[in-house]
Amino acid sequence: MFTDSRSKRVVLVAHCVLNQNSLSDGTADFPGSINEIVRFLLQSNAGIIQMPCPEMLCLGLDRGDVHGGERPVIVENTRIRQALKKSSATQTIKSLVNQIVIQIEEYQRNGFTVLGIIGIDRSPSCGVNTTSINNQEVEGEGVFIEALRGELEKRSVHIDIVGIKGLETGKALMSIKKLLEKY
Secondary structure: OOOOOOOOEEEEEOHHHHOHHHOOOOOOOOOOOOHHHHHHHHHOOOEEEEOOOHHHHHHOOOOOOOOHHHOOHHHHHHHHHHHHOOHHHHHHHHHHHHHHHHHHHHHHHOOOEEEEEEEEOOOOOOOOOEEEEOOEEEEOOOHHHHHHHHHHHHOOOOOOEEEEOOOOHHHHHHHHHHHHHOO
């Protein structure tokens, strides 16, 4: 089975790596995608799985406040994080996490290598090393990554998760390269 040209290698990426248009107002650093990272991933011959944007799906494109872009990014990220912790958002996040874990398990069950997950640091949802709390960027995970890691651990599925910042392209590419070279 699967004896064609596919690499049988996949990587999961935060939605905004491929689609900056999904970000909250005032936070996009690129017009469409983080091109250097996308190019690097394409050259790796790994399939790219775009994870859903939990912020957009829970709060909408305006993140529940049309004036969000008028606040400093870290302040708005803190507000978004608080909104993502409300019960209606928590249920949506749980559903999204379940869908991702099902995909990961399906790939693994069929002999594919899941190379890892790439999140976006400082994000209130997809931060891996840092997130936004109390109007500060602090060490810790965003709400979505925390829930995803918890579900993966609960199901005994080990996947490396790295956090990057789009404007720190060199550092981001080094982290992704390390992730992809493990297999």
